[in-house]
Amino acid sequence: MVNLILTVTQNRSYRRFFQQETINKDSLLQWINLARLSASGRNLQPLKYLVYNSKEECERLFSNLAWAGYLKEWSGPEEGERPSAYIVILGDTQLTDDFATDLGIAAQTILLGAVNDGFGGCMIGNIKREKLRTEFQIPDQYKILLVIALGKPKETIELEEVPDSGDIRYWRDENGVHHVPKRKLEDIVLNLPQ
């Protein structure tokens, strides 16, 4: 339990990385393998994956993603702090058109695998999907669901309680530390005795 809570706590949405630290394809495949072994509705296993770790591919992928919507003054990681690999999660529409729960399970499992190996990443849902489809020649059969950006994390991230104002927006302080408010357990479990 101790290890699991440490891993889950360490598994934050990292958006700045030591870009020169590469991730090999074997690692990417091992993390996807963890997702492969996980639960799937009706056991349909409709998720498919694309893996990228070359400099050229990473550059092209980066230009299709939007970062940290709440940090208005920050447009995303600068050169040198960008991800060194990506996993694109696709939904195979020949199998189903409902990917919701499978997608979350797979994305979280992949990230936990990355954290367990000393890496980290961020789920990116804000994607220029049609541009990505064209540039990477992704057939229409596959719905572009989520991109997972991966690298060696360079950020310090701290979890804190949601303030009384109820503001759940993450923020970055003057030292570059990223703060993420989380709701209290008693605020999300509805039938706890008072």
Ligand SMILES: Cc1cc2nc3c(=O)[nH]c(=O)nc-3n(C[C@H](O)[C@H](O)[C@H](O)COP(=O)(O)O)c2cc1C
């Ligand atoms: C479905 C989903 C989509 C997300 N899309 C983006 C995104 O497009 N860009 C981004 O910077 N972060 C994205 N995130 C990361 C969230 O902002 C992040 O999970 C949230 O701020 C909480 O931080 P934490 O993951 O460290 O707990 C996404 C997360 C999820 C679960």
